[in-house]
Amino acid sequence: MNSDANPISTLVWTFALMSLFAVGGANSAVPEMHRVAVDVHHWMTDRQFADIFAISQLSPGPNVLIVTLIGYSVAGVAGALTATVAMCGPTAILAYYVSRLLARSSHSPWPAIIQAALVPLSIGLMGASGLILALTSDRSWGAGLMTVAAAALAFGTRLNPLWMLVAGGALGFAGVI
C-alpha cells in the first residue's frame, strides 16, 4: 500500500477503464493488473500478486474475483466492493445496450467479424497473463513441473480443475514445490 490521496477513487478509475479494455475477460487483463498494482502504484509485491491470483482461483466464482482481492488489499472491504463494481459496471451497461440493439437487427455480420478479430487478441493477452504469473510463481523445478502437469491434465482430460489446485496445495504443503 502506498500513500495515495484517495485509494478508492484510484481503484474506481483504474478498473472502470480496464473493464472496457479487458478483451476476452478478466484473465486477459492480468498483465495490466500486475503492471498497475505492482509496478505503477506499488500496492503489493510480486509475490503477493501471485498469492492473490492463487486465492482468486481457489475461490469459486468468476475470474473477476482477482479484482475484488486487489481492491481488498488496497482499501479493505470498501475497496473490494468498489473495485469489483468498477470492473463490472461499465462493460455490463455496454452489454445491456448492445444486446438490446442486436435483438432488433440480428442479421448484422458485424458481431461475427468483431468476434473473429478479437479472439487472437484475447488469446495473446491470456498467454501473456500465463507468462507473467509463471515467472512469479514458478521459482523452482518442482513448481515449473507442477504448472506443466496441471496444464497437461486440464488440456487433455475432463478432470475437475479443483483437484489440480488441491494437488498443488498438498504438494506445496509437503514441501515438494
Add this chain to the structure above:
Amino acid sequence: MPSDSPPAAVPAPEIPVPIPPNQPGLLELFVAFAKMSLAGFGGVLVWARRGIVDQHRWMTAEEFNETFALCHFLPGPNIVNLSVVFGSRFRGIAGGIAAFAGLVGPPMVIATVLAAVYARYGEIDALRRILAGVSCAAVGLLLAVVFKMMTPLIKKRDAVGLLIMVAVFIAIGLLRLPLQAVLLVAIPLSLAITYAMRRRVNG
C-alpha cells in the same frame, strides 16, 4: 417461485410458442446464478450452460451460444456480461442486477474472507507453501485454457490470427507495454484485416 408454474402477471399467449421458455423471477435468477457461480471453480461457463440450458431450460443451446458469443466479443468479464444480458432479457434491468448480484455476491464474500485470512496469516510458512503450490497449478490451468483456445486457430491454419496473437503476447507479456496503448493499435488493425479477408472470401 417454482420454475414450472406459469408466470401470473403475463397473459397466456394464444399461439403456442415454439420453445416454451420458463420465465425466471428475480429471486430465482439470483439463486440460479449464485449456484452456478459457487459450483464454478476455474470458470463458471460450463456451469452456466448446464444451469441455463439443461437444468432450467430457460434457453435453447443455440440461444445460449448466441448470447455467449455476444458477451465474448464485448470487453470485460464475459460471464458477468452474460448474467446481465440474460437477467435483463427476462426481467429488465432489475433482472440483470439480480443475476449479477447472484453471480458475484456470494463468491465475493468467500474470496474476501480468504483474503482476510491471508492478510493475517499470510506469512505463516505452511500457508505460504500451500499457496505457492496452488498458484503453480492455477497458472497451469490458465495455460491449458490458452492452448484450448489456440487449437482452432492452428487447425484452421489462420496465419494472420496467430501472428496477431503472437504480437500481442510479445507486446504485453515480454515488453510489458500498457494494455490500452497495445489494444488501441491492435483492435483496429485486427478488425481491418478480418474484414478485408472476409470480403475476399465472400467475393
